[in-house]
Amino acid sequence: MDNAGTIKVALAGNPNCGKTTIFNNITGAKQHVGNYPGVTVEKKEGRCNYDNHSLLFVDLPGTYSLTARSLDEVVARNVIINEKPDIIVNVLDASNLERNLYLAAQIIELGRPVVIGLNMMDIAERMGAQIDLKKLGEQLGATVVPLVGSKNKGTQELLQAVMNVAQKEETVKNANVDYGPDLEPAITSLEDMIQKTGIIQYPVRWLAIKLLENDSDVVSKVKAIDGTEGILAMAHTLRDSLKNKVDLEFCFAEYRHRFAVQAYNNAVIKPGTTDSLSDKIDSVLTNRFLGIPIFLGLMWLMFVVVINLGAYPQDWLDTGFGMLGDWCNDVIEDEQLRSLVVDGVIGGVGSVLSFVPLIVLLYLFISLLEDTGYMARAAFLIDRAMRALGLHGKSFIPMILGFGCNVPGIMAARTLDNEKDRLVTIMACPFMSCGARLPVYTLLIAAFFGASGHGGTVLFGIYLLGIIVSVCVALVLRHTAFKGEQEPFVMELPPYHIPTLKGVLTHMWERTVLYLKKAGTFILGASILVWFLTAYPMDVEYSQDYDAAKEAVTAQMEETQASILTGYGLSDIEDNAELNDMYEAMVAAADEAADEADEDEADTGNSLNPAAALSSVEDQVKNSEEAENTLFMGKYPDSFADLQEQNPTVFAQALPLFDAKAEADDATAKLEDQQNAEKLEQSYAARIGHFVEPVIQPLGFDWKIGVGLIACTAAKEVMVSTLGTIYSVGGDDTHESGIVAYLRDDPDFNPAVALSLMVFCLLYMPCVAAMAVIKRETGSWKMLLAVDGMCLVFAYIGGFITYHLALFAGLGV
């Protein structure tokens, strides 16, 4: 107990023993997730109050052992050694007791008071097992509490047992593992030596055993302490003399297993049969013929749900933030402040939050896959294919998710235990072509490949290129910079479980909070930076006085309308109610038609289905072409026919008035577009664009694309809206078919440039959200810079090769 009277409890156990469920049952929502200092191993802490005492629970990483051979294991045992928890609760899976007792043997060696939480009692009973809890406790020297974590049974009893042990201050003495006639004398003499030297930070017997085992972490830590040379020398001598008698590498582990078997045999009255239900499920899910199709089906389902279903709340958020932006536009007077709030802050926060639905759904799936036990099966099924890349079977899921959005893809790499596998997967993931890049492709394809009918081929080629690059990056990195012993693929296939709702929800909640806290600020900052580059300087010198020009247009319109009205013998339109109503109905109908057209086009921009997006853009281009051919019919919305029918005379009178207004609106919009274009042309982004033009010229890019490339680091689809602004066809991305025409007319743009730009966008730096997540998940700026650098180099080389091949193929016109 510390000064504040808080009882500190460490929760230890095997992976899949239901430890996290117990942790959630005890601490509820009062959890804190972070990382252990310096490493990416997750640290989970939670509090609870029991019997007027405050308890702090630390959920240790789930491990099978406590050696120095894996980071998780080192972290787990260091918490016990350094933080000296008052109690260790060791959760054991009653349905798999013998194997679980191997870890228990190592935990009791650490010398802290232990309470055993015997979990999954329901499953053990179903399997027909009978366990004598009292005898089990005697074998280990600890209190045993039966638990059913999934049904929250035994939680109070466990807390009571913890309190009993904590308050008694003296406990049942932990049992000792017997290491047999060869090792025990060596352990005892080394113990004596340690006692004499007086190293107090380690449990003595444990330290003696670890030194004889030559545990790398312990040996190097003891070396760092002054006056330990004698101990180390003695350990060395003892090891040398033991070498001839026993296999030092494994004999300690063998004795621990022997201890586990003995404890198991003494405590278990009747062993259970194997879990036949799990075997039955496995006979389908890892079936020779069905296994892979089912796996691919589930992956497809996950992809569709996360990406496509996630697009709806993403849309709502977009709309919500759009409305908020509009409202701020009206409310905030100051132009600079308005721009900062609307385009910078709301835009930035909007993009942060728009990923939340994806992350929530992703973790719904991941926790379902993990908690049921299917994740291990998925790795089992696909490992052979992933190993060809030097990766673990589990790398498949991050890679496939990358197609939808790199952010959840990179976050899913967390499921990989091996650090090198994880880093390589994170680095390879951004090359998977995510959904946000799709609008860029569809725009360019519609502009340059729509007519030829090769659009589908081009799009397929881009996606394929992404996969190839990603695979090659993984392959090369795993064999060069991240070379190293492959993670032993020795993986438990845990029995299938029905996940608890609480567990799944907690998991989703934790991830989302983590994303918002760690990645959110980064994304917001970067979004504001990109906004600044494209919006500043504000006080640009325009080629003409746009405000005056707009006023002139309005004045002109009013004059025209007045003269028409004079012709009708009216001084004001409101003098004739019928005419006024008709005119207003026409304006309203035109507005409505324009809104609908915008919505139609916006749908294509948001669709994440490549084929649908492509065909839809092609349709729009066709429609707009057809509309041009039948100009007169296309000039007015369809609903005008109804108005004409209602009152042909008034309709004919109102039409010239409407024409004057429509003309003026068009002229004003054009002026605004020009003004925006001029403003962007003088922005810092454009200056950088001009500055880098010589560098990107070999790829066929001019400064305009340079600006797009700067802006689209905020989000890839911003490329479309930026090009839209530059070509002065409106500042939002709902004017795709408009840009198509402008792109076609631009003499600097041709199919070769389009291909080069598509390849460049595919391989280019990830968006700020992905960058933020890379930084967060790797915990290092160096890794982020490495990814960015690699992407830039690949994008440049890829663009260059594509451009010149395309020129060679005669696409440069």
Next chain:
Amino acid sequence: MNIVKLADMKPGVSGVVEALKGHGNIQHRLVDMGVVKGSHITVVKVAPLGDPVEVKVKGTALALRKNEAAMISVAVGGGH
């Protein structure tokens, strides 16, 4: 009684672990998972792509790659 490599055992065949070859991380991981001398081990199935294999040891289903399974020698059959 035959000593064979675990990697060469067909699904459904069981035996008793005889020895582990080598002293690397893989061996230690195997030992931690219960693959020690004297453990009863059964090959359950081979993954659809031909690798890894699933085995049962100490009541636990384990997946391991064939080259890892090749390091484990198992005493199979003989007297029932």
